[in-house]
Amino acid sequence: MPVGTRATVKTLSPLDLEKVGAQIILGNTYHLYLRPGDDLISKAGGLHNFMSWKRPILTDSGGFQVMSLRGLRKITPEGVRFQSHIDGSYHFFTPEKVMEIQNKIGADIIMSFDECPPFPATRKYVEDSLQLTLDWAARGKKAHKYPEEQALFGIVQGGIYPDLRCKSAEKLMEMDFPGYAIGGLAVGEDKQDLLKITELLHGLLPEDKPRYLMGVGTPSDLLDNIDNGIDMFDCVMPTRNARKGTLFTAKGKLIIKAARYREDFRPVDNDCSCYTCRNFSRAYLRHLFSVDELLGMQLASIHSLHFYLDLMKRSREAILADQYEEFKHKNLPGLDEILDD
């Protein structure tokens, strides 16, 4: 899922997004609540109407953003009191409030309000935090007004403690959510620790419901976690890196500002069928970045999103053909390296 924090995937129009093959995008509840506000979005007929995006949308719960406001927030069993990063104004998120906001925003998939523990965190901290998140999940589920229209996912927490992750998954499954997210990872732990958790949950979470690994990751992270049964991902990496001039390709990351590309009239990736690769050279993209022209960020975002989404499309096809292992081992080498071509 491309990330559209503030009712737009940065630099791209909905038409661009359809063309790169986006089937669903993510919006951030915390940001949308602050600006333009959930009331305004509701008056506009919901986020789909407001931003003119006809395909599915998922909103996160704001839990991760609020927890990132170190020093600006206070957690109680009732909820989280926090100050806006924009103007310092005070706000209070409870599971019920977050559900009300997400009901107003009107995404197709919405998330339970959770506490996302920092990394590293003591076992005691994570255990207490997990209990809070489970209570909040139950309260949110109860407060959810449109369960037929909006699928509410539970979020598995528990840090890097396998038994806590198991407990979290089991308790959430008892509540019977239509889908399960795995939160609190990709926050600083080793990749191997992350993979241990998703592997563990692979054996626990129901096979017939979607599993969403939040905030992950690099192309190789995606391929490895698909192996562990993950169905959905979101990450700012393709778009954020693109805006800074790093483009993902099947052969590695291309640093477009490098001097070597000054007179390189080949496309970013010869085998790519995106608008950028069909029409523009590395030299042209490098020029746009050199003179700070915004079209550079757009063309880079189009390419990298197309690459990510195409990698997922081909993964699905490989799974259906029962050839995923082969596909993964063929595609992994060099994926996270700097392109040398």
Add this chain to the structure above:
Amino acid sequence: MPVGTRATVKTLSPLDLEKVGAQIILGNTYHLYLRPGDDLISKAGGLHNFMSWKRPILTDSGGFQVMSLRGLRKITPEGVRFQSHIDGSYHFFTPEKVMEIQNKIGADIIMSFDECPPFPATRKYVEDSLQLTLDWAARGKKAHKYPEEQALFGIVQGGIYPDLRCKSAEKLMEMDFPGYAIGGLAVGEDKQDLLKITELLHGLLPEDKPRYLMGVGTPSDLLDNIDNGIDMFDCVMPTRNARKGTLFTAKGKLIIKAARYREDFRPVDNDCSCYTCRNFSRAYLRHLFSVDELLGMQLASIHSLHFYLDLMKRSREAILADQYEEFKHKNLPGLDEILDD
């Protein structure tokens, strides 16, 4: 002609430009010469290839930009020595050099190197400057390598002095250019003074060759100067103003950041068929500008260019139907005012 200074019309892709109806765009010789350089563009197969724009391109001569470098340039009969505004490096533009650069860039229409006198300027200054520009026009014409592929226009100068403008036009017509530009206007003089000059030249310049008024202007400027026989315009106004949140409409200028548009779910212009007006509300655009999302600048640019180009299209149709006066008087009222709706 939308202005694409550095091989891109800011924030828009070639596809966006085709969709708003751009038939020809402008590139700036001075900027392209400095970055990425005419040699690089030539190696890329010319500007069309480099920026992937298949329709016509016009390049200016750099005269206007170089003259704007007050204190950084020195004019001699041979040419202009100047310092780059980017790194202070020294360069020398002569009519021959500018022709060589434009030959390499490869636009369909190219311009003679001219001196664009400041405003105000004494009659003596403008008279001397005009002689220089005429000499340079002859030298440039002689140096032009591809007259069959690239149409070289002469530039009428002469400030606001009618007799000098006449002399300029007559001398250029003797040299027989395939088209004539009118330069040195829209630099600070009254609109009435500008219109007097274009009216005067209307009676002088050949009817069967295109007339291009450089750097003009507002929508009403265009309608008034079409009346004076102008065929072509270029101006950064639609795109630059759009990026700052001012959109042109048939009913006036819409300042999108205004508080009144916060909950205005109507399109920018109900009667407009551009991508922006067909898909997004004023409230959404205002939100994008409020949170500094680049999509706001893109959607505003798309709308305003579509408006300008549609106004020109309808002007052509009115001329062909012999109803231009009626068309102009119907469309002028309020065009330059702030929209109050």
